[in-house]
Amino acid sequence: MPGVGRETRQQCPECGTEIRGDSRFTVWCAACDWNVDPEEPQPDTGRLERAERALARRHGEQLLAEMLSGREPRPRRDASAVAAIALALTVHGVTLALAVGGVWCLLAGWGGAGIVVGLVLLALAGVLAPRVHRLPDDRPVLFRADAPELFALVDEVAHAVGTRSVHAIAVDGSINASVMTYGVRGRRLLVLGMPLWEVLTPAERIALLGHELAHYANGDTRNGLVVGTALRTLSLWHHTLQPLPHPSAIEMVVNALYVVPRLLVRGALVLLVRLTSRAGTRAEYLADRLAARTASTQAAVGLMDRLLIAGPLGLLLRSEANRAALGGSRSTREATARADKLWELLTTYAASVPEHEYERQRRAGARRGHQIDATHPPTHLRRACLLGGEPMTATVVPQTHRTDQITAELATARTEVARRLLRDGPEA
Incomplete structure (x- = not known):
């Protein structure tokens, strides 16, 4: 077992x-x-990589010292944030210029050539235009009528962290959680990874909700309309300009023409990520603090510990998916029973993880230090930051009857997610 x-x-x-x-x-x-870390990454060999890691370490240490100083930090619009917004607006300006240029070519009366050029420019503008998220159609999505107690809890947590609540909650098979906006009206969506939700205590679940909703309260620019869509647009540009594999003679010419635009786009993408990384790291620390204020320091620290074992939890889920595949097709009743059994296996496993494995994960994280492209500070530092501050008591306290009702509201979704996990394995 x-x-x-x-x-x-x-x-x-x-x-x-x-x-x-x-x-x-x-x-x-x-x-x-x-x-302690058998999968320790190879050391940086290039001068640029060493310099970037040293810069990330220095920024991380400065932010940690700031959080432990006892001051009440606020997300601030420093020079990096202003530059990030300016760069994002420039990216959107290029897309707008393509659209305007396309319309102008169509109306300029240049005949067939003008029409062709105009249509090409409009097509490029359409492909590269900022995209807003849509509600996912590949996973269960709950609204207030579907899960009134779950939404009531989210409402209470949102009020505690000082922000508005969400309009919808999606449930998937990731060992994670996130928030985003969807639609042109910027409605709010909370995504709950059911494997993570299942292994948390009721208080740790409140801490998870507090952390995610705090990103709205903190005004994290990475998830904002201007910078967030610019990051997605640059990523699309970079993907579009990738060299064609196994090129013919003509495609080799196309690849050569792509080199300069691709380098420019990659440079802009890397620069935008760098400009938002410090603010993003600060937003994570602030979100952890609001999570502790909402659910208690103890619950927020417990959440950090559960995040440390995301890797072993993923291995267990993949193992169960492989076992289900070897078992062949089953009846609907048997498949449902096996899906529900998956959560029992997962929670039993999580409860049995010994303290020395948590400590190994913390030490391994300390040895690896700050990852250049990470969107979060190292988990062991987030945990240390929580423990280094004044202990906080919960403002939102779990209630047994509400916990039971939320479990009932999620029953159908959790069975559907378990079936997908057994079929496809855990989501990234």
């Missing part, structure tokens, strides 16, 4: 200390950190 492990004992090959472990997890030595 996934929730049961065999105790192991061996001597550390480095320092000779006796190591007691669990057969399901990496064997490592707490005395000398032997094998």
Whole structure:
């Protein structure tokens, strides 16, 4: 059974200390950190990579010191934020210029050539225009009438963090959660990864909701209409300009023509990510603080610990998906029973993870340091930041009857998600 492990004992090959472990997890030595991170990434070899990592580390340490200073930091529009907005507006301006140029070519009376050029420019503008998110059609989406108690809890948490609530809640198979806007009216969508939701306690679930909704309260520009859509547009441009594989003679010429535009787009994309990274990191720390204020420091720290074992949880889900595939087709009743059983296996496994595995994950995170392209600070630093501040008590307290009603409201969705997990494995 996934929730049961065999105790192991061996001597550390480095320092000779006796190591007691669990057969399901990496064997490592707490005395000398032997094998603490067997998948440790290769060190940076280029001058640019070393410089970027040093810069990220310095910024991360400055932000952590700021959060631990006792001050009440606010998201601020510094020079980087202003530059990011200016760059994003420039990106949208290019798309607008293509559209205006296309209309002008059509109306300029240049005959067939003008019409062809105008249509090409309009087509490019249409492809590269900012896209707003739509409600997902590949996963369960709940509205207030579907889950009144769940929405009542989200409303209460939103009020606690100082923002408006959401209009819809989507449920998927990721070990994650997120918020976004959808539609031209900018309605709010909360995405809950059911595997993460299932392994959290009721208080930790409130902390999760508090963290995600805090991104609205903090005004995180990465999720905003201007910068967020610019990031997606640049990513689309970069993907469109990728070299054609196995090119013919003509395609080699096209690839050569793409080189300069591709480098310019990549440079703009990297610059926009860099300009928003510090503000994004600060927003994560602020969201953690609001989560602690909403659900208590203890609950927010518990959430951090659960995030540390996302990898092992994913391995378990993939293992169960492989086992289901080998088992062949089943009746609807058997498939439903197996899907519901998946959550019991997952929660039992999560509850059985020993403390030494959590500690190994923290130490491995400390060794890896700040990742250049990460959208979040390292989890061990977020946890340390929570523990370094004044302990906070909960303003939103779990209620047993509400927890039971929310479970009932999510029953159909959780079964559907479990079936997909057993068929396809965990989502990214």
